[in-house]
Amino acid sequence: MDHGVQDHLTKFCILRPLKRASEVAYQLLDIYLLLGAPSILQSDNGSEFTAQVITELKQMWSELVIVHGKPRQPQRQGSVERANCDIKDMLIAWMSDNDTRDWTVGLKFVQFQKNSSHHTGIKCSPFTALFDADAKVGLTSSSLPQDVIARLQTEHDLLSAVFHPNPVEQSSEEAEPVPVSPISVRQEEIRLQRERESARDAQFQQAERMVKRSRIIFSSVQIGSNVTVPIPSVDRGRADLRNIIGVVTECSDNELYTIAVKGGILDRKYSETNSMCVLRPCIHPLMSVQIRTFPCVKMRWTRFHKK
Structure with a gap:
């Protein structure tokens, strides 16, 4: 079975294969020590299971203070349901494309693809929302031509391709580094702030749409229903x-x-x-x-x- 953790704000997800439910606390500890621990832990397995996991986490990390959340509200639920369906479909597609049944390896590629894809709710990828940078695939994500990348073997080859792309036309004088202007730094900070505000506003709008949709689809449940x-x-x-x-x-x-x-x-x-x-x-x-x-x-x- 697999276990997934998703940050409600950035939609960033971490997927781990599990052999037994008792491994949940250990895997969460590994994630929290890498990225930091949240204040609220939300789970689909009920409050009793969540409380048990939190107890196990505190036994391993005595300084950790974390509480379990209430049952999900409709605006949170829709996002998680879609993420679960997407991950399942992406994993099936990966196993079919690679002609393998080793889903534990495919889970790592699905996690990267999911986090690096554009999310309509926050208007950027979860990776960008969390790290303020696009996800990279080594030199494949660089601006170097593909034929140049295919010839690279060592760091020396890389430096030559970057600083001397065309030795024939390269002038004998080394180009001086261009100083970074304080104005350009400030403009970049303003751009990042605007992107964060836009992502936050988009998330609120998505939450409102989910609430309206949930009220239409799900009628209230009463005792005796x-x-x-x-x-x-x-x-x-x-x-x-x-x-x-x-x-x-x-x-x-x-x-x-x-x-x-x-x-x-x-x-x-x-x-x-x-x-x-x-x-x-x-x-x-x-x-x-x-x-x-x-x-x-x-x-x-x-x-x-x-x-």
Whole structure:
């Protein structure tokens, strides 16, 4: 399985292959020590899982102070859902183009491609938003002609190509370095500030559009409402249904819902804006339950009790 971390402000994502869920804290520690730690950790796996990860992080890094966030709001949710879909499609395309099943290697290339691509929400690439520079692919990203780049082998070849591109026309006098004007430095600072403000404004506009779209698509979930709950791929077979119908029996203060299905009450709580299990209200009521007589069950158990 893979694990992804995305910065909400810059949309910069870091993807890591995991063998088990217990590796999450260790991988996050590696990322935080490289780029810095956030103030809020948001996860699709529920507040209990997030709290456990934060506890493990604090055991390894005693100075770290971090809190877990509330369930995602619609304006944040849309961005994460699109990023997850894009990453999955890009990884499948990479494996097909390279004729390989080693998705752990492809995940690194997908991460670079995703971060270096233009993001319509912030009007620049996530890499540029984070580092104030475009992502580079060595000399391929330079202004040198491709035929010159193909001949380069050593640093001496590179310096010759840069400072003496045409030895025949090169004058005997060395060109003096052009001094950097304070005015040009100030103009560059102003340009960068304007780009940051433009990216911030674009993000607010994108958030407003997501909120409007979410209000249209997702109606509010009430206690007693019939909802469809997606079944994770690890809990179902190829011929099994992708969703299961349930009834909302309880709602907590953080907008986490308890769902009862045919055969019992699911052992985890769900939110309306969780990308892994979005609750969609049914147009017509299909079932009702008596929650007191229902035991607590796991999602995997429900696939054997469809009838």
